Amino acid sequence: MAKAVGPSARTRPGPLKPAVFSLSLLPLAWLVWRIAGNDLGPDPVQELATATGEWTLRFLLITLSLTPLRQLSGRIEFVRVRRMVGLFALFYACLHFFIWMSLLLAFRWSAIGEELLERPYISVGFVSLLILIALGATSPKAMVRRMGRNWKRLHRLVYPAAILGVVHLTWILRTDVGEAALYGAILAILLGHRLWRHLTR
Amino acid sequence: MLIKKPADIQPSEITPESVYRRRREFMRDGAMLAAGAMLSPLAAPVALAQQGDALKAAAPAGLTRTPPAPWWEGKFEHVQPAPSEEPFYTNESLTPYEDVTRYNNFYEFGMDKSDPHNRSGEFRTEPWSVEISGEVGKPGTYHLEDILKPHDLEERVYRLRCVEAWSMVIPWIGFPLADLIKRFEPTSRARYVEFETAIQRDAMPGVRSRFSIIDWPYREGLRIDEAMNELAFLAVGLYGSYLPAQNGAPIRLVVPWKYGFKSIKSIVRMNFRETQPNTSWNDLQPNEYGFYANVNPAVHHPRWRQDTERRLPQTLFSRQVIPTRLFNGYGEQVAHLYKDLDLARHY
Ligand code: HEM
Numbered sequence: 001m002a003k004a005v006g007p008s009a010r011t012r013p014g015p016l017k018p019a020v021f022s023l024s025l026l027p028l029a030w031l032v033w034r035i036a037g038n039d040l041g042p043d044p045v046q047e048l049a050t051a052t053g054e055w056t057l058r059f060l061l062i063t064l065s066l067t068p069l070r071q072l073s074g075r076i077e078f079v080r081v082r083r084m085v086g087l088f089a090l091f092y093a094c095l096h097f098f099i100w101m102s103l104l105l106a107f108r109w110s111a112i113g114e115e116l117l118e119r120p121y122i123s124v125g126f127v128s129l130l131i132l133i134a135l136g137a138t139s140p141k142a143m144v145r146r147m148g149r150n151w152k153r154l155h156r157l158v159y160p161a162a163i164l165g166v167v168h169l170t171w172i173l174r175t176d177v178g179e180a181a182l183y184g185a186i187l188a189i190l191l192g193h194r195l196w197r198h199l200t201r
Numbered sequence: 202m203l204i205k206k207p208a209d210i211q212p213s214e215i216t217p218e219s220v221y222r223r224r225r226e227f228m229r230d231g232a233m234l235a236a237g238a239m240l241s242p243l244a245a246p247v248a249l250a251q252q253g254d255a256l257k258a259a260a261p262a263g264l265t266r267t268p269p270a271p272w273w274e275g276k277f278e279h280v281q282p283a284p285s286e287e288p289f290y291t292n293e294s295l296t297p298y299e300d301v302t303r304y305n306n307f308y309e310f311g312m313d314k315s316d317p318h319n320r321s322g323e324f325r326t327e328p329w330s331v332e333i334s335g336e337v338g339k340p341g342t343y344h345l346e347d348i349l350k351p352h353d354l355e356e357r358v359y360r361l362r363c364v365e366a367w368s369m370v371i372p373w374i375g376f377p378l379a380d381l382i383k384r385f386e387p388t389s390r391a392r393y394v395e396f397e398t399a400i401q402r403d404a405m406p407g408v409r410s411r412f413s414i415i416d417w418p419y420r421e422g423l424r425i426d427e428a429m430n431e432l433a434f435l436a437v438g439l440y441g442s443y444l445p446a447q448n449g450a451p452i453r454l455v456v457p458w459k460y461g462f463k464s465i466k467s468i469v470r471m472n473f474r475e476t477q478p479n480t481s482w483n484d485l486q487p488n489e490y491g492f493y494a495n496v497n498p499a500v501h502h503p504r505w506r507q508d509t510e511r512r513l514p515q516t517l518f519s520r521q522v523i524p525t526r527l528f529n530g531y532g533e534q535v536a537h538l539y540k541d542l543d544l545a546r547h548y
């Protein structure tokens with residue numbers, strides 16, 4: 001795991017990164033399009049919060065699937081874009097958080113503080129966000145080099161970040177946990193694959 | 202769709218008379234055309250609220266809906282318009298028909314707000330009967346036509362406050378719950394009323410879901426004095442027209458001083474009993490949803506802040522966030538029901 005990342009992974013200039021970059025912006029473009037067309041329904045704030053939350057989790061799961069995909073397919077391209085996809089997870093998480101602070105809570109700081117502390121599903125999301133920020137901040141190549149082995153240790157926190165994301169989602173659901181079951185199953189497969197490799201190596 | 206911040210809209214703008222007149226003519230013409238074309242009274246979609254001039258709110262121009270059954274015809278012809286003052290009316294701007302009928306929580310049809318509109322097409326409201334049971338003098342299973350027959354329909358414009366911190370203003374058509382209850386002669390032991398929603402597995406994707414964690418059918422309840430309160434209402438229509446499935450067709454409860462989930466939809470059973478009934482949400486998550494569920498900004502809810510509400514519809518650039526009021530602003534009518542009750546404990 002994570003072997004191909006860092007200084008040794010030489011990046012050939014090619015269309016791969018620009019293509020993945022553009023694709024990753026599509027969810028944002030779609031939201032902007034719907035905002036411009038006033039097409040978010042009667043409760044647009046809630047819609048934006050939900051959509052950005054879901055995209056955060058999806059990007060996290062895609063990020064986590066790249067290493068297994070590379071191992072299964074033998075294609076290095078998967079991990080070449082891993083940092084970028086991971087940063088997009090952080091990007092959508094920041095949007096999600098900002099929408100919550102600004103549009104849902106109107107920057108009422110006392111309310112924001114209360115929510116972070118008193119609502120378990122928010123606290124859990126917040127911890128997940130803090131992890132993603134820490135990972136994003138240490139993602140430049142220079143940091144990888146500087147941190148050495150600690151980098152890898154730190155970046156294992158992506159697993160709890162994803163788990164907390166699914167917990168956060170499960171807490172939000174009402175009478176049907178199908179959505180959480182789907183994301184949870186994908187996450188379980190991704191983590192299970194790592195565990196299995198670890199145990200059988 | 203053009204949406205304005207409610208505060209920007211003058212009350213006169215909501216129901217401009219000229220528009221009503223035009224709508225009325227449009228609908229009448231439409232109905233005549235349709236009737237002329239088909240000549241079958243059942244097949245012809247009938248435009249409703251012909252007396253829309255008098256009602257506070259009529260269905261949108263061009264909306265025609267087929268009556269669920271022949272006996273419904275004419276039901277909406279002599280609806281008593283809402284008075285012009287609280288509590289049976291509010292001059293806050295109405296939530297448009299499209300939003301009232303496309304943004305719903307009705308988990309039997311799915312989890313998304315649009316699911317009840319998009320996935321309720323198979324739901325059958327005819328024949329429909331309601332079972333009246335328990336501590337009443339006249340128990341039995343009654344066809345809806347007989348349930349409705351003696352009641353004069355009236356219009357009421359109520360605020361609806363969802364526990365998810367959004368709210369709407371909806372013009373209902375129906376009759377007081379108390380009038381119905383009196384007819385069936387509850388005994389002195391009838392201290393609570395329990396309600397149950399229909400269950401049609403084949404028509405309800407949410408009920409079929411293997412990941413559903415709620416115990417269907419949906420159940421709600423009221424204390425008998427709450428049920429007899431003048432605000433408690435049984436609705437069979439909105440905006441001068443039949444209730445669509447997603448809004449609880451063919452008959453639903455409206456208790457505007459309580460969070461929306463108390464206003465149970467598509468009722469098939471009313472059971473009168475001596476002890477407090479179990480209710481679906483209370484069974485599922487007792488720390489989040491109490492039996493009373495009175496709108497109360499001072500009572501902490503584990504999931505959503507209850508101090509403010511988003512009045513719908515909103516756009517990103519004109520959002521109306523208003524303070525939530527105790528009993529959703531209906532305290533004058535209902536506060537006395539709870540004078541001996543610790544509202545923080547009995548949430
Ligand atoms: C401080 C950080 C966070 C806050 C305050 C926050 C808050 C919220 C809120 C208010 C909602 C809407 C809840 C509702 O439907 O009532 C939501 C939904 C969601 N959030 Fe977060 N969140 C945070 C972090 C995260 C992170 C890091 C992830 C992903 C790893 C995430 C994933 C989701 C998902 C998937 C949903 C959608 C739930 C649905 O489908 O209804 N959130 N979040």
